[in-house]
Amino acid sequence: MNDVTQHTNTTPGGMQLFASLVYDLGTHTKTNEKLEALIKYFSAADDKDKVWMIALFSGRRPRRTISPSKIATWCAELVGLPLWLFEESYHTVGDLSETIALLIPEEKTNENNSPSRSLSWYVEKFLELEKSDEQQKKKFILDSWAELSAREIFVFNKLLSSTFRVGVSQNMMVNALSKLIKLESSVIAHRISGNWDPSTTSFSELLSEESSVADHSKPYPFYLAYAIEDDPETLGDTNEWQAEWKWDGIRGQIIKRNGTLFVWSRGEDLITEKFPEYHLLAEKLPDKIVIDGEILPVKNGQVLNFNVLQTRIGRKNVTKKQLEEAPAGIFAYDLLEVDGQDIRELPLHERRQRLAAIVSDVNVPQLMLSPVIDFHSWGQLKEIRLTSRDVNSEGIMLKRKSSPYQVGRKRGDWWKWKIDPLAIDAVMVYAQKGAGRRSNLYTDYTFAVRDGEKLIPFTKAYSGLTDKEFAQVDNFVKRNSLEKFGPVRTVKPELVFEIAFEGIAASNRHKSGVALRFPRISKWRHDKPVSEINTLDDLKKMLEIYGK
Amino acid sequence: MESKLQCIDVRREALGRQLALFHDSRLTIHDSTTMLIDFTDKGLYCSAGNFYLDPWKPVEKAVITHGHSDHARWGSQQYLCHHYTLPILKLRLGENNYQTIGWNEAIDINGVKLSLHPAGHIIGSSQVRVEHKGEVWVISGDYKTENDGISGVFEPVKCHTFVTESTFGLPIYKWKQQSEIFSNIRNWILDNQSNGKASVLIAYSLGKAQRVLRAVKEVTGNIFAHGAVYNMHQTLTNAGILAEGMLPEIKRVVPEMPKETFRNAVIIAPPSAESSPWIKKFTPYSLGICSGWMRVRGNQRRKNADEGFVLSDHCDWPGLLTAVEATGAQRVFVTHGFQSVFSRYLNEAGIEAAEIKTEYGTEEEEAVQELTNNTAEQVATDE
CATH class of the missing domain: 2.40.50.140 (Nucleic acid-binding proteins)
Structure with a gap:
C-alpha cells in the first residue's frame, strides 16, 4: 500500500511515481519496505527518470534558480494569505516545500487525470529556467502548482529550491539497483560516483557493463567505520591491528589521472579548487593513483585545530592571507589505486607499505603519512587515547591489518574509538x-x-x-x-x-x-x-x- | 467596553510583559467592569448567573460542553450538560449532582437565559448560549462544522460575542470529506488483509473511535478494541443514545486471546497504546493513526505510523472561519490552539478578537499527541 489517496486507472506519470517513492520512503519504517519501494520505482520508471533519480539520491541536485522568499511570496499571494500567516504556518510545519503543498488548493487544472509529466521534464525545465526572467519563472511555478497533486508539489518544491534530501543511504539505492541489473553493488556504487551529468548521461551509459571508461575523476566509494561499542580488548590480538589517530578534518580522496589532480570530499563534492596549495601534488604525484586521506590544517608537520581551516572552507576564493594562516595538508591513510590498478582487495598492511613508499618519493610538505600509533597492549592504547586532544585528534582508528578496503560503512575490520566529548x-x-x-x-x-x-x-x-x-x-x-x-x-x-x-x-x-x-x-x-x-x-x- | 478593547491593543505592544503574567488567567482582559462572561483562574465564569463553563477547578455550578476530560473535570457540586453527555460524565466522574437538558431548550439560571446547541464535536457536545439583558454570548467548547453522522450537526448561533477554540487555527489545516477518508481507511484495511496483516487504528476512545468504527464495519466484522475504547463503546451503546446498528459489535482484547485471533483483524486503540508493548501482540500489523495532526508529514513520521488518516473532531481552518462568520459576532475570544494566530487574523479581517489563556487542550488531539497523561502531569507538577 503506497498511496491510498490516489487510485487512478491510468498509468502513473513520472512525477507521480517519483512523488510516491519519496512519500513511501518517508513513511515506511522498515528497511525492506524501503528497499521494495526503491525496486518498485526502478521497475516502473522510464530510463531518463531513473538517471535523474539516481543523481538526486546521490546528492546531485539542480542548483537553486529562485529564492525561497520569492516562492513563499507567490504562494501566499496565490492562496490569498497575508505573509505573516504564511510564515506562522511555515514555522509550524517546519518545511517550506511542505507548507506550500498544504496550502495550494486540491482542485487541479489537470481535470481529466492524465498522467503527470516525467521527473526529467521538470528537472530539465529547472535548468532552462536559470536563464529565464522572473515573470517566466513565476508563470512556470504557478502553472505547475495548479496541475500537480499535493505530494508532487512537495517534491517539485524540494527540487526547485534545491533542498531535496532523502532519508535513505546511497548504499540502499545501490542495493535496490543491483537487484534489478546484473552488476555487483560495489561496481554500481563506483559507477554512480564521480563527475557525470544526468542531463547528458543515459541509463545504459551509466550502468552498462561496457561503460565506465570516460570519467578520469571518478573516486571510489569511501570505506567508513562504525564506533566501537565494546571494550577493544574484545578485538583480540593487538598484533592484528593497526592504530592511527582519528583526525578531525575533511575526509577526502586525492586522485591523479591523465595528468590531472582531483580532490573529492566524502560528500562527493569535487573540491580541488579550494586547495590551490595542492598544485605541487599535481606535479609530483605519479599518474593513475588514488589516495584516501584527511585534509587538515597543518603547519610545520603539526596538525592545527580544525577551526583554523573552517574559516577558509565555504569561501569561493581563497585569499593569500588565508593560505598562510590556514595552510592545508593531507594526512594519507590508504592507497586505493596505483598505476591504474584497483588494489582495494589487497590487505591493509600491503597497501600501507606501498603508500609509505609513494609518500616518501613524492616528498612534498602537503602530503604526509598519517602516523601509526605504536602499542603493545589494549591497556596502553587506552592511555594513549586520552592524549588525543593534545595532537588535535578526536580519538583513535583501529584497522585490521589484513582488511581490504571495503565499500560504505561496515562492521568488523575498521572501528573508530573516539574520546569522550x-x-x-x-x-x-x-x-x-x-x-x-x-x-x-x-x-x-x-x-x-x-x-x-x-x-x-x-x-x-x-x-x-x-x-x-x-x-x-x-x-x-x-x-x-x-x-x-x-x-x-x-x-x-x-x-x-x-x-x-x-x-x-x-x-x-x-x-x-x-x-x-x-x-x-x-x-x-x-x-x-x-x-x-x-x-x-x-x-x-x-x-x-x-x-x- | 472601550477600555476592554484598548486592552486588546495594548496586548500587542506589551505582549512580553503580559505573558510574564501568564499564570494569571485574567491576563488578557483586565478590567474592573465585569463582562457577561469573565475569564477567571477557575474557568469561564458568568457572574450574573453564578455558574462556570467547563471549569478546570471545582466550583459550585458547572456547565459542561462535552465529555472530554479537559472540559469535564471532577469536583464540582452541580453539573449541567446535554442528555447525551450524561453517561459519559457518569463513566468518567462517577455519581454527582447532574442536571441534563436537550438542545435548544432554554433554561433560566438566576435570571440568565442559557441554552445548549449542537457543536458537532463528539456525542452530546454542545455550544452554550448565554443571554442576559439583551447581550448574547456563545461559548463553542470544541466543535466541527462537518456532519459526522454521530455527533449532531453544528448549529451556527447568532451572538454578540463568540468564544471559539482554535486547535487547528492555521490555514495548512484543511480536511477532506469524511466519506473520502473512510474509503481510504477501508482500502487500507483490505490491503493489510491481503498482506496477512492486522490493522491497528489509533483513535481517541471518545469520539474518534465511534466514527472510525462506522467506517470499519463496512469491510469487516472482525473488530477488537482496547479496554478504554471498549468501555466507552459499551457505555454509549447501553445508554441507548445511538440508533440501533449504528455501531458494530466489538470484542475487547484480553491477555488470554492467542495471537492468531488477530490475524487480518481490525483493532481500535487509544493514543496511549500506540507505543506500548501491548500492541506487539498483533504482529504482523500495520499502524494507522487517525488525527488532524497527520496532515503534516513530520508528525506521521515521528510516530512511525504506516499510514496517517487526517481525521479530526475539530474544525479545519475554513471551518473556523465559516463558523465565526455565521455567528455574526462583533467580538471573538479565541481559546486553546493557535489562539494568537487566529485572533490576529480575525482582527485584520475586521472582527475584534483577543486570545484567552485556558487550561483546555490537554486532551488527546489538542495536546499535539505524544504526551501520555503521565508525562503531562509530571511536567505540570514540576512547575
Whole structure:
C-alpha cells in the first residue's frame, strides 16, 4: 500500500511515481519496505527518470534558480494569505516545500487525470529556467502548482529550491539497483560516483557493463567505520591491528589521472579548487593513483585545530592571507589505486607499505603519512587515547591489518574509538519549533551559562533527547514561554541539560565569545538546579585549554 | 467596553510583559467592569448567573460542553450538560449532582437565559448560549462544522460575542470529506488483509473511535478494541443514545486471546497504546493513526505510523472561519490552539478578537499527541 489517496486507472506519470517513492520512503519504517519501494520505482520508471533519480539520491541536485522568499511570496499571494500567516504556518510545519503543498488548493487544472509529466521534464525545465526572467519563472511555478497533486508539489518544491534530501543511504539505492541489473553493488556504487551529468548521461551509459571508461575523476566509494561499542580488548590480538589517530578534518580522496589532480570530499563534492596549495601534488604525484586521506590544517608537520581551516572552507576564493594562516595538508591513510590498478582487495598492511613508499618519493610538505600509533597492549592504547586532544585528534582508528578496503560503512575490520566529548551544564533559555519529524514541536533549543546574575546564551543544540523527552520539554515550553520573537520563544530558565561538544573556539560572532563544535544534549540534569550550572568563566577556561 | 478593547491593543505592544503574567488567567482582559462572561483562574465564569463553563477547578455550578476530560473535570457540586453527555460524565466522574437538558431548550439560571446547541464535536457536545439583558454570548467548547453522522450537526448561533477554540487555527489545516477518508481507511484495511496483516487504528476512545468504527464495519466484522475504547463503546451503546446498528459489535482484547485471533483483524486503540508493548501482540500489523495532526508529514513520521488518516473532531481552518462568520459576532475570544494566530487574523479581517489563556487542550488531539497523561502531569507538577 503506497498511496491510498490516489487510485487512478491510468498509468502513473513520472512525477507521480517519483512523488510516491519519496512519500513511501518517508513513511515506511522498515528497511525492506524501503528497499521494495526503491525496486518498485526502478521497475516502473522510464530510463531518463531513473538517471535523474539516481543523481538526486546521490546528492546531485539542480542548483537553486529562485529564492525561497520569492516562492513563499507567490504562494501566499496565490492562496490569498497575508505573509505573516504564511510564515506562522511555515514555522509550524517546519518545511517550506511542505507548507506550500498544504496550502495550494486540491482542485487541479489537470481535470481529466492524465498522467503527470516525467521527473526529467521538470528537472530539465529547472535548468532552462536559470536563464529565464522572473515573470517566466513565476508563470512556470504557478502553472505547475495548479496541475500537480499535493505530494508532487512537495517534491517539485524540494527540487526547485534545491533542498531535496532523502532519508535513505546511497548504499540502499545501490542495493535496490543491483537487484534489478546484473552488476555487483560495489561496481554500481563506483559507477554512480564521480563527475557525470544526468542531463547528458543515459541509463545504459551509466550502468552498462561496457561503460565506465570516460570519467578520469571518478573516486571510489569511501570505506567508513562504525564506533566501537565494546571494550577493544574484545578485538583480540593487538598484533592484528593497526592504530592511527582519528583526525578531525575533511575526509577526502586525492586522485591523479591523465595528468590531472582531483580532490573529492566524502560528500562527493569535487573540491580541488579550494586547495590551490595542492598544485605541487599535481606535479609530483605519479599518474593513475588514488589516495584516501584527511585534509587538515597543518603547519610545520603539526596538525592545527580544525577551526583554523573552517574559516577558509565555504569561501569561493581563497585569499593569500588565508593560505598562510590556514595552510592545508593531507594526512594519507590508504592507497586505493596505483598505476591504474584497483588494489582495494589487497590487505591493509600491503597497501600501507606501498603508500609509505609513494609518500616518501613524492616528498612534498602537503602530503604526509598519517602516523601509526605504536602499542603493545589494549591497556596502553587506552592511555594513549586520552592524549588525543593534545595532537588535535578526536580519538583513535583501529584497522585490521589484513582488511581490504571495503565499500560504505561496515562492521568488523575498521572501528573508530573516539574520546569522550567535552561537556558543560547549561540552562535552556530559548526554544523554537523543529522541522521534519519534529514539526510543530519545540525541539530546537538555545542554552545559557551563568555570568554572575546574568544568563549568557552560548550555544544551540537540536539532538540528544528521546522523543519522549522532547515531548516533555515541548510541553514545558508551551506552558512556560515568556515572550515570543517570531518563531522563537523565551522560556523560563529552569530546565538544566548537559551539553556535549567536540571542540571549542573563540568567536566574535557570539555574545559568549565562544563557538562550539558539534554541540548536542547529552543528558537532562533533572538533579541540578539552575543555580549550579556552569559559568561563563568555566567556558573561557575550556577555551584556553582546548581552543588553541 | 472601550477600555476592554484598548486592552486588546495594548496586548500587542506589551505582549512580553503580559505573558510574564501568564499564570494569571485574567491576563488578557483586565478590567474592573465585569463582562457577561469573565475569564477567571477557575474557568469561564458568568457572574450574573453564578455558574462556570467547563471549569478546570471545582466550583459550585458547572456547565459542561462535552465529555472530554479537559472540559469535564471532577469536583464540582452541580453539573449541567446535554442528555447525551450524561453517561459519559457518569463513566468518567462517577455519581454527582447532574442536571441534563436537550438542545435548544432554554433554561433560566438566576435570571440568565442559557441554552445548549449542537457543536458537532463528539456525542452530546454542545455550544452554550448565554443571554442576559439583551447581550448574547456563545461559548463553542470544541466543535466541527462537518456532519459526522454521530455527533449532531453544528448549529451556527447568532451572538454578540463568540468564544471559539482554535486547535487547528492555521490555514495548512484543511480536511477532506469524511466519506473520502473512510474509503481510504477501508482500502487500507483490505490491503493489510491481503498482506496477512492486522490493522491497528489509533483513535481517541471518545469520539474518534465511534466514527472510525462506522467506517470499519463496512469491510469487516472482525473488530477488537482496547479496554478504554471498549468501555466507552459499551457505555454509549447501553445508554441507548445511538440508533440501533449504528455501531458494530466489538470484542475487547484480553491477555488470554492467542495471537492468531488477530490475524487480518481490525483493532481500535487509544493514543496511549500506540507505543506500548501491548500492541506487539498483533504482529504482523500495520499502524494507522487517525488525527488532524497527520496532515503534516513530520508528525506521521515521528510516530512511525504506516499510514496517517487526517481525521479530526475539530474544525479545519475554513471551518473556523465559516463558523465565526455565521455567528455574526462583533467580538471573538479565541481559546486553546493557535489562539494568537487566529485572533490576529480575525482582527485584520475586521472582527475584534483577543486570545484567552485556558487550561483546555490537554486532551488527546489538542495536546499535539505524544504526551501520555503521565508525562503531562509530571511536567505540570514540576512547575
